[in-house]
Amino acid sequence: MIIEPATAADARAIGIVHVLAWHETYRGMMPDQVLASLNPSERETMWASVIAGSGGVYVLRDGTRVTGFGAAGRNRDASLPHAGMINTMYLLGEAQRRGHGRQMMGVLARHLLATGMPDAALWVANDNTGARQFYEKLGGAVVGHATELHEGWDMACTAYGWDDLTVLTHSLT
Numbered sequence: 001m002i003i004e005p006a007t008a009a010d011a012r013a014i015g016i017v018h019v020l021a022w023h024e025t026y027r028g029m030m031p032d033q034v035l036a037s038l039n040p041s042e043r044e045t046m047w048a049s050v051i052a053g054s055g056g057v058y059v060l061r062d063g064t065r066v067t068g069f070g071a072a073g074r075n076r077d078a079s080l081p082h083a084g085m086i087n088t089m090y091l092l093g094e095a096q097r098r099g100h101g102r103q104m105m106g107v108l109a110r111h112l113l114a115t116g117m118p119d120a121a122l123w124v125a126n127d128n129t130g131a132r133q134f135y136e137k138l139g140g141a142v143v144g145h146a147t148e149l150h151e152g153w154d155m156a157c158t159a160y161g162w163d164d165l166t167v168l169t170h171s172l173t
């Protein structure tokens with residue numbers, strides 16, 4: 001398994017992994033019809049645009065297959081003071097609990113540091129206890145709470161922050 005910057009050719013696989021990972025992660029946390037409405041082609045278009053634009057997208061590759069991805073960039077959430085934001089972090093179930101998430105966080109932190117952002121935050125659903133324990137294990141501190149309001153449902157979320165992203169790069173060899 002390797003983690004490397006995503007290229008335009010990865011957008012399709014990222015779109016598929018994004019939808020699969022949402023089904024695996026959020027079943028029971030959000031309405032089934034929301035999950036059923038997710039469209040890999042729409043995600044592909046969105047990720048192709050990010051890869052071609054701001055970048056900061058990395059894939060976990062198992063041979064030629066993408067089994068996870070992460071993305072980071074400038075924080076655009078005015079409620080948090082951090083310069084950077086870990087926007088996305090999804091590994092398929094088959095790739096979890098083998099250290100790849102820790103490694104991906106290190107790669108994203110290194111990306112932010114290299115682009116002038118010394119600190120960063122991220123948002124996670126409160127019910128996503130596994131991911132919250134992961135971020136806590138990696139030294140994230142609770143820095144905010146918010147509830148995403150959708151039509152007919154909502155999702156309580158917690159923000160985790162790192163004041164010094166270099167602590168995350170120690171996992172990189």
Ligand SMILES: CC(C)(COP(=O)(O)OP(=O)(O)OC[C@H]1O[C@@H](n2cnc3c(N)ncnc32)[C@H](O)[C@@H]1OP(=O)(O)O)[C@@H](O)C(=O)NCCC(=O)NCCS
Binds near residue numbers: 021091
């Ligand atoms: C959350 C996620 C990114 C973690 O990546 P991972 O590769 O599975 O985690 P790692 O193997 O690097 O774990 C590092 C440490 O974090 C902790 N940890 C990771 N997953 C955990 C879980 N589900 N429950 C409790 N602790 C966990 C453990 O302490 C682990 O060390 P250990 O395996 O030696 O005990 C990954 O599981 C994932 O993509 N999950 C589904 C999607 C998701 O929830 N994304 C986050 C959205 S905000």
